[in-house]
Amino acid sequence: MKKNNKKIKITIDKKKCIGCGSCTILCPDVFELGKDGKSQVKNTDGNIEEIKSAAESCPVKAIKIEE
Secondary structure (H helix, E strand, C coil): CCCCCCCCEEEECCCCCCCCCHHHHHCCCCEEECCCCCEEECCCCCCHHHHHHHHHHCCCCCEEEEC
8 A cells, every 4th residue: 555645635515414324334444423523634644546546435525535
């Protein structure tokens, strides 16, 4: 697994997030469900392809990535 060497910004729109957990399944090194039951970023130093896949899998498009 290739780690991300670039600085990226990952933003989760908590108003959109429904807490389905797809991002946490696809990229558990980066995403977790918080106490509010919604996704949160725990680390931005993950595999960039997995991060993008997790963002694309979000059914409500709550995850934004800026490279």
